[in-house]
Amino acid sequence: MRRWKLALSVLMFAAGSVQAADIGQIKVSSGSVTINRGGQALQGSLGVRVQQGDVVKTGANGSVGITMSDNSLLSAGPNSVLALDQYAFDTTTNQGRFDASLAKGTLAVVSGRLAKQSPGAMTVRTPSAILGVRGTEFVVSANVGPAAH
Amino acid sequence: MVAMVALVAGCATPTGEVVLLPAPDGHRSVLAVTQGDREVVLDKPYAAAQTTTQGPRAIESGPKDVEAKFGGALAAQPARPQTFTLYFVEGRNELTDESKRVFESVFPDIAKHPVPDIVVIGHTDSVGTDAYNDKLSLQRADAVRDALIQRGIRAGDIVAEGRGKRDPLVATGEGVSEARNRRVEVIVR
Numbered sequence A: 001m002r003r004w005k006l007a008l009s010v011l012m013f014a015a016g017s018v019q020a021a022d023i024g025q026i027k028v029s030s031g032s033v034t035i036n037r038g039g040q041a042l043q044g045s046l047g048v049r050v051q052q053g054d055v056v057k058t059g060a061n062g063s064v065g066i067t068m069s070d071n072s073l074l075s076a077g078p079n080s081v082l083a084l085d086q087y088a089f090d091t092t093t094n095q096g097r098f099d100a101s102l103a104k105g106t107l108a109v110v111s112g113r114l115a116k117q118s119p120g121a122m123t124v125r126t127p128s129a130i131l132g133v134r135g136t137e138f139v140v141s142a143n144v145g146p147a148a149h
Numbered sequence B: 001m002v003a004m005v006a007l008v009a010g011c012a013t014p015t016g017e018v019v020l021l022p023a024p025d026g027h028r029s030v031l032a033v034t035q036g037d038r039e040v041v042l043d044k045p046y047a048a049a050q051t052t053t054q055g056p057r058a059i060e061s062g063p064k065d066v067e068a069k070f071g072g073a074l075a076a077q078p079a080r081p082q083t084f085t086l087y088f089v090e091g092r093n094e095l096t097d098e099s100k101r102v103f104e105s106v107f108p109d110i111a112k113h114p115v116p117d118i119v120v121i122g123h124t125d126s127v128g129t130d131a132y133n134d135k136l137s138l139q140r141a142d143a144v145r146d147a148l149i150q151r152g153i154r155a156g157d158i159v160a161e162g163r164g165k166r167d168p169l170v171a172t173g174e175g176v177s178e179a180r181n182r183r184v185e186v187i188v189r
Helices: A002-018 A113-117 B002-011 B063-075 B097-112 B130-150
Strands: A022-030 A033-037 A040-043 A049-051 A055-058 A063-068 A073-076 A081-089 A096-110 A122-125 A130-133 A137-142 B014-020 B031-035 B038-042 B048-052 B055-059 B082-087 B118-123 B158-162 B183-188
Touching (some): A022 A033, A055 A063, A063 B063, A073 B063, A096 A113, A096 B063, A137 B063, B014 B031, B014 B038, B031 B048, B031 B055, B038 B055, B082 B097, B097 B130, B118 B130, B130 B158, B130 B183
Antiparallel strands (some): A022 A049, A022 A063, A033 A040, A033 A055, A055 A081, A063 A073, A081 A096, A096 A137, A122 A130, A130 B031, B048 B055, B118 B183
């Protein structure tokens, strides 16, 4: 099992290094916005393309709006940490998977083609909850503080 | 006993909040908020849940409350993708006169976006196999993409996709020739 997992992660790493696909683009950026990509910190400025695994952080005066390739809209307010954990989107069938997580701060979401095609294809996690998105617009916050029991 | 209830209630520290928003297109929205084996389902505008250290609980919310807590995130929301639908003269790779006008209206919309990206999606009617229509729909999208590039839109900002016969505008049975389903959508975002 462990060996299989290792092989899988090596495979994913190899695929990631060869073809790091753009999955969305920063359409709105104000104040301090940074992207953590594989240990590197990048400026999250207007027009920057985001990739699977990116962690987007906003400062006390920052906010950021991202349009994903499936038309999902994600926007984070100040002092937020948003991770684009997993993203796969087949543009022919509209099938795939989108998992994002909000470690802290505030997030507004408009779901896109993935959630419309398959209820359950999109989830947003906070440290305490999982939100199952079935074609939806919503806002969510995650406090800094004790984790869920 | 009273003290214990208070103690238990005191332990339920709020960890966050979730509010379902009304969809501008009037579509019904549903959101499930799950913590462990406990779930609160939000299914109408401004239905809200507080997540706590002891699971989710339904709470009251409304536009003012949402603006106060989430105004920053909502202000940063990207523009909604705009869709322009183009139709072809039957059996030809040429836009109808009406669609030529729609095509022209794409450019001022693109100009409004500080960092535009454009998705061109081809569709077919239900005549033929998936393999055939997937290819045909992509060819239609590629043709429109080329036309956009010729008019000065950067190639790197345009993606062409083919949906084949999966997303008809007008529902038909299999093998039905339907002009309204032979179309290309240009989505500016």
